[in-house]
Structures are given as C-alpha cells and as structure tokens.
Amino acid sequence: MTLVLTALLLSNLSVSASDSEVGVVWMPDGSAEAQVQTLRTMADHQIRHVRVLDWPHAEALQAATTLQIQLYVDLHAPPDPNDDRLTHPAVRGAGWAGPLTAQGCTTWMQVRTQLPADRLRYVVAPISPTGAACQFDDATTVLADVRLMDRPFARWYQWRQAHDGPVGLAALGTARTGSGPEGWRVPRSAAAQARTLERLLTEVHTRNVPLTFTAAWTSASNWGPLHFHLTERDSLLPPGQVVAAATTHAPRPFVWPPGPTTTSSSGLPIGTTAAVWLLLGGTAAAFFYLPPVRRTVLRYLFAHAFYRDAMRTGRDATPLTCTVLLTLMGGALWVGGYAVLAESAWLRPTLLAVEGLPPPLQSVANAAWTTPVRTAGLVTGGLIGGLLIWASGVALALRAAGTSLSWSQTFVLGLVPWWGTLLWMLAAITPLSALRPHIPLVLLGMALVASMWTALRTAHDVFYTARAPLVLALGAALFAPGSLLLILLVSVGYATEVPVQWISTLLWHA
Numbered sequence: 001m002t003l004v005l006t007a008l009l010l011s012n013l014s015v016s017a018s019d020s021e022v023g024v025v026w027m028p029d030g031s032a033e034a035q036v037q038t039l040r041t042m043a044d045h046q047i048r049h050v051r052v053l054d055w056p057h058a059e060a061l062q063a064a065t066t067l068q069i070q071l072y073v074d075l076h077a078p079p080d081p082n083d084d085r086l087t088h089p090a091v092r093g094a095g096w097a098g099p100l101t102a103q104g105c106t107t108w109m110q111v112r113t114q115l116p117a118d119r120l121r122y123v124v125a126p127i128s129p130t131g132a133a134c135q136f137d138d139a140t141t142v143l144a145d146v147r148l149m150d151r152p153f154a155r156w157y158q159w160r161q162a163h164d165g166p167v168g169l170a171a172l173g174t175a176r177t178g179s180g181p182e183g184w185r186v187p188r189s190a191a192a193q194a195r196t197l198e199r200l201l202t203e204v205h206t207r208n209v210p211l212t213f214t215a216a217w218t219s220a221s222n223w224g225p226l227h228f229h230l231t232e233r234d235s236l237l238p239p240g241q242v243v244a245a246a247t248t249h250a251p252r253p254f255v256w257p258p259g260p261t262t263t264s265s266s267g268l269p270i271g272t273t274a275a276v277w278l279l280l281g282g283t284a285a286a287f288f289y290l291p292p293v294r295r296t297v298l299r300y301l302f303a304h305a306f307y308r309d310a311m312r313t314g315r316d317a318t319p320l321t322c323t324v325l326l327t328l329m330g331g332a333l334w335v336g337g338y339a340v341l342a343e344s345a346w347l348r349p350t351l352l353a354v355e356g357l358p359p360p361l362q363s364v365a366n367a368a369w370t371t372p373v374r375t376a377g378l379v380t381g382g383l384i385g386g387l388l389i390w391a392s393g394v395a396l397a398l399r400a401a402g403t404s405l406s407w408s409q410t411f412v413l414g415l416v417p418w419w420g421t422l423l424w425m426l427a428a429i430t431p432l433s434a435l436r437p438h439i440p441l442v443l444l445g446m447a448l449v450a451s452m453w454t455a456l457r458t459a460h461d462v463f464y465t466a467r468a469p470l471v472l473a474l475g476a477a478l479f480a481p482g483s484l485l486l487i488l489l490v491s492v493g494y495a496t497e498v499p500v501q502w503i504s505t506l507l508w509h510a
Contacts, residue, residue, distance in 0.1 A: 023049025093120025131509025183259010337376030451482030
C-alpha cells in the first residue's frame with residue numbers, strides 16, 4: 001500500500017505545472033492554407049508558444065489568434081514603422097535574430113526603439129556572452145540558441161550571470177539522420193533524439209527556464225544531413241510527442257524500443273573503409289616496388305636540392321610516377337574530404353556558421369554537406385583537372401622561355417607538394433574526431449591553408465628547378481589550383497557580402 005501511494009505521489013509531482021513555457025521553432029513556408037493547417041496541428045497538440053523565423057501569411061496570423069497560439073517573431077532588420085503586424089493580437093513578442101557584432105548591435109538598438117512597449121522584447125543569442133558586442137537592458141529577454149550542445153544549461157547559466165533580465169532558450173534539441181536503424185540506443189536516431197528531449201525538457205521545468213523553444217516543427221529547419229523536425233505530414237514523430245507532452249510540465253517517461261546495441265555513429269561506411277585500406281596498401285606497394293616514386297617523395301622531404309636536380313634532368317618524372325602519385329594523392333583527398341565533410345556537418349559551429357551566410361550560399365552549403373561523397377569528388381576532380389591544365393600551361397611557358405622541362409617534369413613539380421593529403425586523410429578518419437569535436441573544422445581550415453602553401457612551394461620549385469624568370473614563377477603560383485580555389489572562395493564571399501566578422505564570432509564562441 002505504501003509503495004502504491006508513493007508511486008501516485010511521484011506521478012502527481014511529475015505532471016505538476018511549472019513556471020516554464022515550452023514551445024517550438026517554426027519556419028512558416030508554403031501557402032497560407034498550409035500555414036493555417038500547421039497552426040491547427042500545433043493547437044491540437046497543446047502547442048501555445050511558437051517562435052517564427054519569418055512573418056507568416058496574414059491568414060496564419062488570424063488563425064493563431066483564433067487558436068490562442070502566441071507568436072514570437074524573429075526580426076533581421078528594423079521593421080517598417082507603418083507595419084501594424086507587430087501589434088497583431090497573435091504576436092506576443094518580437095526580437096532581434098541578427099548578428100551580435102558592433103554593427104548588429106547598432107541595428108538592434110534601432111529595432112528596440114520600434115518595438116511596441118506591451119510586447120515581449122527578446123534577442124536570440126547563438127554565442128556565449130563573451131562573444132556578444134551588445135549590452136542588454138533588464139527589460140530584454142535573452143534567448144540562448146543551444147542546439148547540438150552537450151551541456152546546454154551551462155550556456156543558459158552563463159547568460160544568467162551576464163544578463164540582469166530574463167534568460168530563456170531560443171532553440172533546444174539535437175538532430176538525427178533521415179534513415180537508418182531506430183532505437184533509443186542508436187545514435188542519431190529519432191528515438192535517441194526523443195530520449196534526449198525527455199531529459200532536456202525535464203531539466204527545463206526543474207530549473208524553471210521561463211521560455212523555451214524546441215527545434216523545430218517542420219523540415220524547413222533541417223540542414224544538410226541534420227534532421228530537427230518534430231512532425232511529418234502533420235503527424236507527430238517521437239521527438240514531437242515528447243515536446244507535446246512537455247508544454248506545461250515535465251514529460252512522463254516514454255517507452256521507446258532500444259534498437260540494436262552494436263550501432264555506432266563513429267564507424268566509417270564499408271566503402272570508405274575499403275578505400276582507405278586500398279590507398280594505404282597502394283602507398284606501401286609504391287614505396288616497395290616502384291623506386292622512382294620512393295626516390296621522388298623521399299628526396300622532396302629530406303633532400304630537396306637533390307629533388308630539384310632530379311626533376312631538372314627528368315630521371316624519375318616518368319608517366320608511371322605521375323600516374324601513381326596522382327592516384328594516391330587524389331584518392332586521399334577524396335576520402336579525407338568526404339570524412340571531414342561528413343563529420344563537420346554534425347558540429348554546432350558549422351551549423352551556426354552556415355546559418356550566418358547569405359541565403360544563396362546557404363543553399364550551396366546545404367547541398368554540399370548533404371552529399372559529402374559527391375562534394376569531395378567534385379572538389380578533387382576540379383583540383384586534378386586544374387593541375388593538368390596548369391602543368392600544360394606552365395610547360396608551354398617554360399618552353400617559350402627557353403627551358404627544357406617536359407610536361408611530366410612540370411606535372412610532378414605541381415603534384416608532389418600535395419603529399420600531405422595522405423596524412424590529412426589519416427587524421428580525418430581517426431577516432432580523434434570523437435574525442436575532439438572540432439578536429440574536422442581544424443582539418444578543413446588546414447586544407448585551405450595548405451592550398452596556398454602548395455602553390456607557393458610549387459612556384460619556388462619551378463623557379464629554382466627550371467631557372468625560370470621570376471614573372472613566370474609568380475604566374476605559376478597565381479594560377480596554381482590551390483590559389484585559384486582560394487581566389488574563388490574570396491571572390492564569392494565578397495560578391496555575396498559574407499559577414500566575415502560574424503562568421504568568425506560564431507565559429508569561435510559557438
């Protein structure tokens with residue numbers, strides 16, 4: 001009898017209402033009718049607080065009023081003074097969701113003065129307090145974006161200590177893959193996502209977080225391979241069931257199937273593993289059975305003067321040497337690039353940095369990270385094609401300048417500086433990425449720096465090996481594939497006005 005009473009008491013305590021308000025993040029896309037239907041689905045599941053990433057249709061605003069759903073509208077620019085939507089009965093609050101740089105803070109002050117006094121005023125903060133250039137008054141609510149964080153409430157406490165006003169959560173939750181086995185023991189599955197939300201939302205009510213939004217209601221908020229959405233065709237998925245049960249109190253434990261216990265998110269696909277072993281075996285075979293390849297690489301690393309002399313005479317710059325080195329280095333770049341892209345997609349700094357890009361670049365980044373194998377293959381193919389064209393152009397220029405370097409000699413001069421791709425590939429596939437989550441981003445940055453280094457190193461070797469004119473060597477550096485890749489990235493960033501300062505802040509203070 002005592003056990004029964006205790007269980008009933010605990011059951012009542014677990015569903016007792018708290019001071020926390022839990023809602024969802026919603027990107028209102030589609031027609032007005034589709035948005036109204038989405039709001040009806042939310043109301044059916046007791047979702048009363050919705051943070052919208054853009055203005056919905058007028059019909060959706062009216063439907064929210066009828067359904068007693070309170071909207072919190074993200075603003076990315078000062079509103080029009082004649083825009084009466086801010087005073088709409090459905091809009092409980094509005095806030096700044098733009099950069100928290102010095103320029104962004106100036107814009108926020110303009111937005112702040114135009115917000116109605118009777119509406120909740122908030123700021124979305126995806127970074128730590130030390131990275132923000134703004135100081136907020138105590139009438140402003142700071143909403144911390146804590147998606148993909150292992151310890152989201154540590155960030156919440158940081159903002160509570162730094163801000164005198166209310167602090168809530170702008171986006172809470174983790175992501176899952178779109179396919180694969182299911183079960184709460186299976187990493188990156190829907191059941192595992194639901195179990196994580198159970199724990200996080202229980203803490204929300206235990207800690208009395210005043211306002212929390214869970215990411216996200218529809219698939220419009222997905223990015224790359226990361227699936228955040230709680231519903232599919234107006235039906236609640238397991239994570240959505242947890243959120244619907246936690247709008248006013250801590251959710252009761254759900255019973256999810258455990259799933260297979262041998263599934264691991266850190267294991268490489270079979271095809272990638274096979275490619276790695278083929279590359280390692282091919283490298284070993286080339287060193288043992290192909291003396292020209294072995295001599296070329298060892299001279300480049302440990303006796304560079306002898307390397308340049310060998311390239312000048314053409315002793316080891318044979319077609320076989322070119323083919324083997326190109327196959328090994330190209331394969332390593334492809335496999336390593338795939339591993340870096342696939343792992344970095346699940347990192348919070350990557351997610352925030354991509355969201356900070358202009359919309360056209362967001363679409364490109366989304367496509368790139370959604371299909372990492374194809375993206376890595378396209379980049380590798382582009383670099384190889386650029387190297388072939390570069391070698392042809394430099395060989396013709398050298399011949400016109402009166403030197404005797406052949407195409408194969410020039411090609412090897414441009415290819416061997418990429419020897420580090422093999423080590424880069426090994427670093428990308430090692431379990432270290434599971435111990436240090438930022439290693440994929442570090443490797444991505446190293447690849448960009450190495451692109452410029454290989455261009456300069458190649459130009460240096462061309463200058464001293466072929467005794468080429470300085471202008472020709474500088475041209476070889478400028479038109480090397482690594483240089484062209486960096487020039488392309490900088491040009492696109494400049495043309496699309498990428499907020500470099502904000503992107504850097506997101507990467508550093510995420």
